[in-house]
Amino acid sequence: MLQMNNVSKIYRTDTVETHALREFSLKVEEGEFVSVTGPSGSGKTTFLNIAGLLEDLSSGTYELDGRDISKLNDRERSKVRNEKIGFIFQSFNLIPELNIFDNVDVPLRYRGFKAPERRKRIEESLELVGLASRLEHMPAQLSGGQQQRVAIARALAGEPRFLLADEPTGNLDTNMADSVMDLLGEINSTGTTIIMVTHELTLATRANRNIFVRDGSVSDGPGDLQLAAVAG
Amino acid sequence: MELGPIWRAILRNKSSYALIALQIAVTMAIMVNAIAIIQERATQMARPSGTDEDNIITLTSVAFVPDADMRTMIDEDLALLRGMPGVRDAIATNSFPLRSGGWSMSLSTEPGPNSDGIGTAIYFSDEHAIETFGTNLVAGENFAADEITWNNREVSTWPATGILTRALAEELFPEETGSLVGKTVFINENDPVKIVGIVDRLQAPWNGWERVENSMLVPSRRDGEFQRYVIRTEPGMRDEMIPRIEAALAANKDRIIENVRSMTEVRERSYTGDSAMITMLTFIVSLLTVITGLGIVGLASFSVSRRTRQIGVRRALGATRPEIMRYFMIENFLISSVGIITGGILAVALNIYMVQEFALTPLAWYVVPIAMVILWLVGQAAVAGPARRASGISPSIATRSI
Ligand SMILES: Nc1ncnc2c1ncn2[C@@H]1O[C@H](COP(=O)(O)OP(=O)(O)OP(=O)(O)O)[C@@H](O)[C@H]1O
Ligand SMILES: [Mg+2]
Numbered sequence: 001m002l003q004m005n006n007v008s009k010i011y012r013t014d015t016v017e018t019h020a021l022r023e024f025s026l027k028v029e030e031g032e033f034v035s036v037t038g039p040s041g042s043g044k045t046t047f048l049n050i051a052g053l054l055e056d057l058s059s060g061t062y063e064l065d066g067r068d069i070s071k072l073n074d075r076e077r078s079k080v081r082n083e084k085i086g087f088i089f090q091s092f093n094l095i096p097e098l099n100i101f102d103n104v105d106v107p108l109r110y111r112g113f114k115a116p117e118r119r120k121r122i123e124e125s126l127e128l129v130g131l132a133s134r135l136e137h138m139p140a141q142l143s144g145g146q147q148q149r150v151a152i153a154r155a156l157a158g159e160p161r162f163l164l165a166d167e168p169t170g171n172l173d174t175n176m177a178d179s180v181m182d183l184l185g186e187i188n189s190t191g192t193t194i195i196m197v198t199h200e201l202t203l204a205t206r207a208n209r210n211i212f213v214r215d216g217s218v219s220d221g222p223g224d225l226q227l228a229a230v231a232g
Numbered sequence: 233m234e235l236g237p238i239w240r241a242i243l244r245n246k247s248s249y250a251l252i253a254l255q256i257a258v259t260m261a262i263m264v265n266a267i268a269i270i271q272e273r274a275t276q277m278a279r280p281s282g283t284d285e286d287n288i289i290t291l292t293s294v295a296f297v298p299d300a301d302m303r304t305m306i307d308e309d310l311a312l313l314r315g316m317p318g319v320r321d322a323i324a325t326n327s328f329p330l331r332s333g334g335w336s337m338s339l340s341t342e343p344g345p346n347s348d349g350i351g352t353a354i355y356f357s358d359e360h361a362i363e364t365f366g367t368n369l370v371a372g373e374n375f376a377a378d379e380i381t382w383n384n385r386e387v388s389t390w391p392a393t394g395i396l397t398r399a400l401a402e403e404l405f406p407e408e409t410g411s412l413v414g415k416t417v418f419i420n421e422n423d424p425v426k427i428v429g430i431v432d433r434l435q436a437p438w439n440g441w442e443r444v445e446n447s448m449l450v451p452s453r454r455d456g457e458f459q460r461y462v463i464r465t466e467p468g469m470r471d472e473m474i475p476r477i478e479a480a481l482a483a484n485k486d487r488i489i490e491n492v493r494s495m496t497e498v499r500e501r502s503y504t505g506d507s508a509m510i511t512m513l514t515f516i517v518s519l520l521t522v523i524t525g526l527g528i529v530g531l532a533s534f535s536v537s538r539r540t541r542q543i544g545v546r547r548a549l550g551a552t553r554p555e556i557m558r559y560f561m562i563e564n565f566l567i568s569s570v571g572i573i574t575g576g577i578l579a580v581a582l583n584i585y586m587v588q589e590f591a592l593t594p595l596a597w598y599v600v601p602i603a604m605v606i607l608w609l610v611g612q613a614a615v616a617g618p619a620r621r622a623s624g625i626s627p628s629i630a631t632r633s634i
Pocket of ligand 2: 044045046
């Protein structure tokens with residue numbers, strides 16, 4: 001489903017060049033739940049941004065569903081993000097001036113769905129995260145856990161095949177984090193491929209597979225080793 | 233289209249948009265009324281005077297000769313002028329259209345002190361007046377040369393014939409459908425004046441007068457020391473004739489020539505107030521529009537900066553660049569519309585009030601739509617820059633900044 005070969009990402013400023021990713025290679029199969037761990041600054045978010053078509057890569061190749069991403073223009077990339085990829089962010093990123101209903105509606109409108117179709121999807125996905133009764137609430141009126149659930153509903157409403165999450169529980173307490181993780185597990189069980197960046201090894205163990213990033217590359221071994229250590 | 237959510241988002245931030253909407257409303261109200269006033273003035277200025285303005289020169293002759301010699305001097309001057317190559321015709325008169333000073337009388341269809349009079353300007357001149365002014369005789373006849381008399385402060389008999397403008401004749405005889413030539417009107421309460429001819433148009437000297445289209449040519453010349461000469465040149469020769477005419481008249485040292493002006497200049501002087509008003513209103517409205525436009529640019533820039541993160545998130549969720557751009561264009565359109573519609577209502581109300589209080593003409597139907605379109609376009613142009621900037625925000629903002 002996702003295949004990166006020798007992907008590099010270099011951030012250039014006037015004074016420094018940061019090699020955020022070097023020779024990064026990874027293959028993720030359809031239906032997998034992959035966790036990504038690694039030290040701060042190792043390139044996890046950079047990887048996720050490239051995987052989610054939020055940023056360009058500097059060199060290497062990236063194929064998503066067999067399509068070479070580098071050949072897509074901005075409009076086509078937007079379309080891929082909109083239809084195939086769901087995003088969950090650490091800071092929820094709900095739009096503060098829209099109520100819950102309108103927030104979940106955002107990607108559906110860009111998709112071009114008609115009003116009845118959108119309403120159905122919004123209600124179903126909010127139902128799934130247990131917030132169907134909060135349609136009229138504003139984001140600020142919800143707890144962090146509830147906001148993240150709305151964000152998950154927004155990511156799922158378009159039925160993406162691919163869910164990308166960057167520290168989805170980073171701003172939540174343990175209980176809320178657990179329930180969000182349960183939700184992600186459920187979603188994965190319905191066939192959605194998930195890649196989740198996390199700091200917390202206990203959460204990483206919930207995935208089928210962990211990859212450990214260090215200095216911008218996937219380092220073999222340590223990831224599974226660490227998980228084993230945590231598990232043991 | 234995402235009108236619904238954009239509109240709801242605006243309503244949730246009412247206070248930050250209310251001020252700009254109000255500014256747009258005020259601009260709209262002022263713009264509409266300014267356009268109405270400009271249009272009214274422009275319409276007035278566009279009225280033809282009934283003269284061949286492009287080829288007419290006017291001047292004042294102030295004589296220092298005994299009264300007895302005045303008539304000779306005028307006759308000699310006119311003979312000189314009419315004989316000059318390049319001059320088509322010339323008259324001595326008490327006034328002429330657009331001069332802003334002149335003589336008015338009241339005419340009625342019945343004799344006696346009680347009859348309702350209709351005001352008209354009087355031009356004392358001779359049988360060359362129609363040709364010199366360049367107006368058209370549409371009915372009846374011109375004066376005959378031997379019909380022309382002299383008239384002054386001592387002579388109180390009123391000439392028994394007159395040539396009227398069509399507007400004046402029709403105002404005097406509104407019911408009459410047949411020819412008005414041959415009808416008699418009364419001046420000075422009891423003096424009869426027979427209408428011998430009708431010209432299509434010859435304005436009174438006062439452009440702001442409600443009866444500006446009423447004037448009467450009288451077959452009599454006044455022999456006072458102040459004479460106004462009106463000279464019509466051959467087409468296209470006006471400007472070169474001015475110095476020649478001045479030189480020719482200067483030969484006679486018993487008087488001075490002043491106020492030598494082309495009719496175009498006379499018209500400009502006559503309407504200076506109106507032109508100044510138009511310039512000032514245009515300036516004020518343009519300034520106001522620019523200020524409002526800048527206000528919109530400022531608010532939109534602020535709004536884009538404030539929403540940087542949200543824009544990144546929208547991009548991550550699948551918005552294309554044009555869709556981001558469109559968001560801000562639509563948002564501006566909605567806010568502008570609130571201001572424009574409020575302002576439009578305000579403007580119409582203000583106009584109704586001004587029509588009642590100051591007898592302003594009612595708004596033409598197209599003024600409000602024109603102002604609306606202008607302000608909508610200004611709004612869209614103002615928001616285009618910030619909206620373009622917004623569309624350039626990277627979707628990676630969504631994961632990067634907290
Ligand atoms: N826009 C940018 N410009 C310059 N350097 C950047 C930019 N974004 C990231 N970097 C650098 O790239 C490297 C990788 O950053 P990245 O955010 O991918 O790390 P991370 O693994 O997600 O870290 P964390 O666990 O703290 O979130 C870091 O050194 C970071 O400073
Ligand atoms: Mg990160």
